[in-house]
Amino acid sequence: MALQQRLLLILGTSFTLLWLAVAAWLLRDLDQELQRTLDQRIEASAGTVSGLITQFPEETWQKELKTQSPFTKELDVVCQVRSEDENLLLQTHRELPPWLGTQEEGFSEHEIHGEKWRVYTTKTNGLYISTADKVADRKLLNKSIFLASSVPFLVALFGSLIALWLGVRRGLSPLGELRHALSQRRPDSLAPVNIEKAPEELKPVIENLNLLLARMEDTLAREQRFTSDAAHELRTPLTAIKTHLQLANRSEGNAQHQFLSDAEAAVVRLQRILEQLLTLARVESSYQWGQEEASPVSDLVELAMADLAQKDRINTAGLDPKLQALHVAIPSGLAGLALKNLLDNALRHSDAASPVYLSTQCHQHNTMVEFIVENQGDELTPEAIAHFTQRFWRNSQANGSGLGLAIVEAIAHRFGGQLAFSLNENGQLMAKLQLPLSSC
Amino acid sequence: MHVLLVEDDELIARGVCAGLAFAEFTVDHVSTLSQAEAALDVFHTDVIILDLSLPDGDGLAALKRWRREGLLTPVLILTARDAVPDKVAGLSAGGDDYLPKPFDLDELIARLHALHRRTQGRAESRIQHGNIEFDPVARQVWKDGKPITLPRRELTLLETLFNARGTLLSNEQLKERLYGFDTEVESNAINVHIHHLRRKLGNHIVETVRGVGYRLGPATP
Numbered sequence: 001m002a003l004q005q006r007l008l009l010i011l012g013t014s015f016t017l018l019w020l021a022v023a024a025w026l027l028r029d030l031d032q033e034l035q036r037t038l039d040q041r042i043e044a045s046a047g048t049v050s051g052l053i054t055q056f057p058e059e060t061w062q063k064e065l066k067t068q069s070p071f072t073k074e075l076d077v078v079c080q081v082r083s084e085d086e087n088l089l090l091q092t093h094r095e096l097p098p099w100l101g102t103q104e105e106g107f108s109e110h111e112i113h114g115e116k117w118r119v120y121t122t123k124t125n126g127l128y129i130s131t132a133d134k135v136a137d138r139k140l141l142n143k144s145i146f147l148a149s150s151v152p153f154l155v156a157l158f159g160s161l162i163a164l165w166l167g168v169r170r171g172l173s174p175l176g177e178l179r180h181a182l183s184q185r186r187p188d189s190l191a192p193v194n195i196e197k198a199p200e201e202l203k204p205v206i207e208n209l210n211l212l213l214a215r216m217e218d219t220l221a222r223e224q225r226f227t228s229d230a231a232h233e234l235r236t237p238l239t240a241i242k243t244h245l246q247l248a249n250r251s252e253g254n255a256q257h258q259f260l261s262d263a264e265a266a267v268v269r270l271q272r273i274l275e276q277l278l279t280l281a282r283v284e285s286s287y288q289w290g291q292e293e294a295s296p297v298s299d300l301v302e303l304a305m306a307d308l309a310q311k312d313r314i315n316t317a318g319l320d321p322k323l324q325a326l327h328v329a330i331p332s333g334l335a336g337l338a339l340k341n342l343l344d345n346a347l348r349h350s351d352a353a354s355p356v357y358l359s360t361q362c363h364q365h366n367t368m369v370e371f372i373v374e375n376q377g378d379e380l381t382p383e384a385i386a387h388f389t390q391r392f393w394r395n396s397q398a399n400g401s402g403l404g405l406a407i408v409e410a411i412a413h414r415f416g417g418q419l420a421f422s423l424n425e426n427g428q429l430m431a432k433l434q435l436p437l438s439s440c
Numbered sequence: 441m442h443v444l445l446v447e448d449d450e451l452i453a454r455g456v457c458a459g460l461a462f463a464e465f466t467v468d469h470v471s472t473l474s475q476a477e478a479a480l481d482v483f484h485t486d487v488i489i490l491d492l493s494l495p496d497g498d499g500l501a502a503l504k505r506w507r508r509e510g511l512l513t514p515v516l517i518l519t520a521r522d523a524v525p526d527k528v529a530g531l532s533a534g535g536d537d538y539l540p541k542p543f544d545l546d547e548l549i550a551r552l553h554a555l556h557r558r559t560q561g562r563a564e565s566r567i568q569h570g571n572i573e574f575d576p577v578a579r580q581v582w583k584d585g586k587p588i589t590l591p592r593r594e595l596t597l598l599e600t601l602f603n604a605r606g607t608l609l610s611n612e613q614l615k616e617r618l619y620g621f622d623t624e625v626e627s628n629a630i631n632v633h634i635h636h637l638r639r640k641l642g643n644h645i646v647e648t649v650r651g652v653g654y655r656l657g658p659a660t661p
Contacts, residue, residue: 228521232493235520236449239542243455246545250462259458266451394495 003175007168012161019157023150030149031142038138039107042120045077046131050124053081076137082128089127109135174199178206190217229392233273233401240266269401276403279337280391283410294438295332297360297369298324303336310347318359323369326362329438330415338411341404342373342431349429350375363434368417373431380429385421408433441556441576441599442617444485445469446476447518448494452541456489456518459545464579464592465552468620472496480506483616485513486559486603487552492519492530500533507534514555518543553577560603567602570659572641574598581641588640593618597633601646601656610653630654 001009081090105121116135121128177195185191192210195202244263248256295303301319305311328335346356357374387393389409392402405419412419418434443460447453448471460467468485470476473496479485492499503515514536519526522540530538536558537551553576557565567574573582579595581588590598600609600617609617614630626632634646634654647657 228523231522232520235522235541236452239520240449240451240455242542243452243459243545247455247458247462255458259455262451262454269451 004168004172007172008165011164011168015160015164016157019153019160023153026149027146030145034142034145035138038133038141039118039120042077042118042131042133043107045079046120046122046129049079049081049129049131050122053124053127053129077131077133079132080130082130084126084128174202178202190214190220226391229402230277233392234270237266237270237273241270273401273403276401276407280403280407280410283334283407283414294327294329295335296325296327300328300332300335300339301358303332304339304343308340308343308347310352311343313347313355314343315355315357316359318357318372320360320362323360323362326369327438328369329436330411330417334411334415335435338408338433338435339371341408342371342433345404346373346375346377346429346431350377362437367437368434369437371433371435373433374424374428376426376428380423385423385429388421389419441486441552441596441603442466442484442620443468443487443489443552444476444479445489446473446494446499447471447489447491449491456545456548460549460552462545463549464595465549466596466617466620473499473502476502477506480511480513484613487555488513488515489518489548489552490515490535492517492521500529503530503535504533514559516548516551516555518548550577556603560605569602569656570644572645574602583641590637590640594633594637594640597630597637598641598645601654604656606656608649608653608655614654 077092079090079092080088082088105123108119108121110117110119110132117132118135118138119130119132121130123129174195174197178193178198181193181195185193190213192213193206195206198206241263244259244266248259248263251259297319301316305314308314330338343356343358350356354376357372359372359374361370361372362368363370389405390402391406394402409419411417412433412435416436418432420432422430422432424430443465445453445456445460445467447456447469450471453469453471457467457469468479468483470479471494473494476488476490480488490499490503494502499517499519503517506515511534515534516537516539517530517535518539518541519530520541521530527538527540536555539548539551553565556576565575565577567576571584573585574580576599579592581590581595581598596618597614600614611630615625618630618633619625634648638646642661644657644661647655649655
């Protein structure tokens, strides 16, 4: 059920029930008050008559009164005066039966000729004075008062419900606007949601939603760029394979052999890119790496340098002997791969004759080991350095896949380490890879 | 047909060059935009094959600049970017055709021929000149309806003369079209080819303008 309907239902029902309860309470009190007032009226009437009678000696007014005709006019209150021996002396209405014959004093109700009467009887100077009014008249009066008070009550009730409806509608209009704005959007739209005059309560929701949309747009753009770059990187060797296989089909002898070996070279490149992409995906996903024992720094350096083509150019004089036995808290395969990529990058982007320096030092209260790789290569700008870990970014004509340093950074981040690049005072590129230690 | 290939990947470039050479194209390969610009300044090219991701810049931006500067040579964009927006951007930037990688060599060759034919303003691929008929795609020549076998250089020379449509071509220009930019050739190589062509198709097929160059002769002797 819509929020507006639910609010209207809850508030409307509550309002109506409350008003009805108040009305029932008021009417009950009103009825009691009315009965009391009417009782007081017939009691006061009896008192008045009694007061008048006491002013005359019995024999005087008895004679006078007997000769008088009773009132013929319809009166709301009727009165009878009787002697102690039940003789009717006086009454206000001619048709009145001797129903007031009872001598009980005070209030009582009697049914006479099918009609109910409310009677008050008092005794003065040996005379019984009874005053009465019809219960039906009382009910009629009660009904008139009920009707008279019901109309404004109902107007107020319906007025309240309309005011409630308008208020809820107006109060929830920003929500309706938001709903409209959201329903009008294309499912793939990432444009920010704009609501005019959004209330304070909705502002953080809309701001957060827009922030989320902006982040999603950014993420999607990055994903799209990555997919597009990955497609590009995969298609390039694939194209070389396809082209050289087609050429091999059209040729023979040495030429065919050359085309086939070119196709094979492209296959090797494709395989390397696929492996790097898989490594990157695994490092960044929740892939559970084997619970290998942490390897000492010395083993990692050995592992990283094992397959490097120009490892003779690496100068390891800067390796701190005290750190060699410390264990790095990362699966040794990954830590070795990170260091290998760093060294490989330094070897490939430096002068063939110049050495690449590898050194280590302890950091952050001996909880991290820092591998520092320095090399002399092309002049670099800070802008170029900022692109180093960007996927598929390559410096000029370098023939790598552009994923090596991205993998190093992903490994460092995954296990709480860090990767940073800077230029030292001699203009040499310095890569610092910090990895956590399991013991120191 | 003379093709300038702008491709930074050595393996692909080697494959495309070899594939186009099979189809008797003369191909010059450069791997950067600056080299491509230098080549365009120096020699004539019938079609440019352009990769978009190049080490010294974006091929698309360069193509836009070339078109602004008045380059009319047809450009076939050969790239790994295969999304529709990429194709639209490529064609809008001044590309005449767009072929995503990986491609089929035959398709690339067919597209190059089609591009060249359109540039020449021809509706049909075959060229008729008097009693001589030439099919640039099938690399076949007929004289009076009979097929004549011509070696690759002579076919290219004939095609160059047909495409020049009577315009004078110098000895150097013909060398460049036949052998490409970098190849060293004998100084009389063009004369030898013209001699063979005249012998096989008739003396009138090539007209010599002494001291200036050569052009396509009249349709009838």
